[in-house]
Amino acid sequence: MKTAQEFREFYDAELRGVVAGLEALRKQYILVTAGVAVPILGLTCWMAFLLMRKTNDIAGAALPGLLLVTFGPIVGALMWFGWSHRLGLCIEADLTEPILRFATSDYTYKPEGVIEKTWIERSMLLNTDIDRYSGAHFVTGTIGKTAFSFSHVHAEAKNHTDDGSEYDSIFKGWIFVADFNKRFRGHVAVVEDLAERAWGRFARKAQRLDPMQRGELVELEDPEFEWHFAVYSDKQVTPRYILDSATMSRIVDLKQKAGRTIALAFFRSHVLVALHGKHEGLRRTGLHRPIGYERVLPFFEDAQLLLGIVDDLDLNTRIWTKE
């Protein structure tokens, strides 16, 4: 795995020039936006002034005058967001692949690809209907004996209200799928145990009911793991076969390393890891934010975290029938 120091050296050697070009583009967009919006604002102010002078009725001309004056800022705002989005696409296109190539060499990258929705639905990782699904940065490859893939995912559910329908974001972040090193049947969901942290053992009663209907609550022996996570499964032996004491300890370490909400699902002899979004990603940017090393580093850290999951969960140890 590459270190932050090595990335810094790579950035200085390979990316600094690209970032400088993008920074120049950002400044150019700002100038164009200002160059169009400010004259429009000036013109509309002058027109509003003329209107008020001509009618000799300040109160009557106030509303049309105001509408004229807002025209400039509206144009400016539309241009600002439009150029911001375009800049975000340029940043993504120019920086994503070099960073991924630096993080690992054995992979295939599709900028607009995404993990198949059926993986998430059938594994009960989210266990709610997904009505809108999108994603980007689909990477697939092999580390040692373990095949993996990951992508950024945004899943939304439709919420029917009195005013109509709107979409609620149910997950935004990275989904990582890898071939697990044991063969098993059924499904196991490992989710953050927020209830027990808030309500202690009384929460166990509510957890047993599981409104998300992921299955039965499985209570395991590792107190630290139980403090962080709740486990649900359709069987009692399968989760204990998958989650031995070493694996539970590794999952806790992974959560602490990630520094954010994580969830896991074990399904069809695969493991899925969901890392909730901590950073906005390369695409989300505004013209007001300078582009530099601090902007690029979080994406590299996310890539390293995802690629490190294979070693963190020791998926390359294959001493059972699955090779």
Added chain:
Amino acid sequence: MAGLEEGRAGRYDRRQAQTEESKVIWIVIAVPVFILLVLVFIYNGLVFRRNRVDQAFSSIDVYLKLRYDLIPNLVGAVKGYMDHEEAVFTEITELRSKAMKAAPGSNEVIDLNNMIGRALTGLYGVIENYPELKASENVMHLQRSLNEIEEKISASRRAFNAAVTDYNNSCEMFPSSVIANMTGHRSRAFFSIEDSERANPDASLR
């Protein structure tokens, strides 16, 4: 007129008395029914947990049987290479034979399977000294299969212990302990390892 009013008052009093009476009747019926429902709920919970313990125990037997079935394959695959290790094979074969004959769920079968586990560990250690066996795909596949079954046995024992914990809590904690004592539900023993197994295993077999 006074008589009419007296009549009305009398009817009102009778109706009130009847309402009070029906309330008392409802309470007299509802409270015992409620208590009965609670008792039934507690009893059913005890039965559910006891059945879960039995189910967990039977799943251990399933994996033990898979192990019994694989052992002759492994012994057959390695025997030809290891002429001087007759004692190891004899021990494993005899233990397997006794375990299959022992009563399912008895302490004897538990002890015998613990001994089989130790004997297999010893056999794996001996295999390490034979490079031609380590190169054999058949032997390695059998070893992996047995590793897998050992893990599943361990997982099913953990599931059994969890089911026993749940059941024992119901048998020992108030108020279900009262029902448990009345209906013959008793705490069950956990799967535990012997003191000899707690010591670090001896990896050197020669």
